[in-house]
Amino acid sequence: MPEFEAILFDFDGVLLDSEPVHYACWAEVLAPVGVTLEWEFFRQHGIGVEDREILRMMAARSDPPRKWEELWALYPAKKKLFQARMAQLPPFDPSLDGFLSELHGLYKLAVVSSSSITEIAPILAAGGIGRHFDTLVGGEDVKHHKPAPDPYLLAAQRLGVRAALVVEDSEAGMASGRAAGFEVLAVKGPADLRERVLGRCNLT
Numbered sequence: 064m065p066e067f068e069a070i071l072f073d074f075d076g077v078l079l080d081s082e083p084v085h086y087a088c089w090a091e092v093l094a095p096v097g098v099t100l101e102w103e104f105f106r107q108h109g110i111g112v113e114d115r116e117i118l119r120m121m122a123a124r125s126d127p128p129r130k131w132e133e134l135w136a137l138y139p140a141k142k143k144l145f146q147a148r149m150a151q152l153p154p155f156d157p158s159l160d161g162f163l164s165e166l167h168g169l170y171k172l173a174v175v176s177s178s179s180i181t182e183i184a185p186i187l188a189a190g191g192i193g194r195h196f197d198t199l200v201g202g203e204d205v206k207h208h209k210p211a212p213d214p215y216l217l218a219a220q221r222l223g224v225r226a227a228l229v230v231e232d233s234e235a236g237m238a239s240g241r242a243a244g245f246e247v248l249a250v251k252g253p254a255d256l257r258e259r260v261l262g263r264c265n266l267t
């Protein structure tokens with residue numbers, strides 16, 4: 064019997080390296096209102112963090128400080144830009160479909176992300192891999208985001224599982240998985256995902 068009943072994947076930076084695209088889209092919509100978003104700041108503080116929280120940090124550190132709601136008004140523009148960019152890119156590693164298909168025969172699978180389901184679901188569909196997931200948990204589904212345990216607890220509850228393996232690339236995400244009481248497997252990105260997961264699940 065497998066050690067885990069489910070594998071819960073973070074999205075950005077795990078299934079898809081979309082963080083540089085998120086960054087570029089935010090930087091582009093913030094620039095016209097005089098807010099400069101630097102990659103180094105985003106890389107350190109923005110990866111794996113919910114959009115509202117990123118904007119709260121941006122608003123607090125802008126000079127003079129701004130109301131974060133002012134910046135939040137740019138979210139629809141950022142989202143639209145992100146979707147357009149994602150539709151242009153060949154989004155996923157070609158081996159991902161077969162890999163998820165193999166896993167789905169053995170485990171329940173979920174995507175657990177701080178991004179909105181309305182962003183993630185079309186990308187999964189465009190990549191032809193949406194069918195492998197039993198549930199998607201997005202930023203709009205929980206009150207407390209990563210690093211709180213809520214997103215991973217909700218995924219496990221929806222799947223009806225107690226033992227899950229969480230696959231994450233960010234500190235906030237790993238903390239969330241651990242707080243939910245699950246084992247966390249750290250990956251660097253889509254490039255080492257398959258090898259890391261198959262190794263941990265003794266499927267190599």
Ligand SMILES: [Mg+2]
Nearest residue numbers: 073075076111
């Ligand atoms: Mg991530």
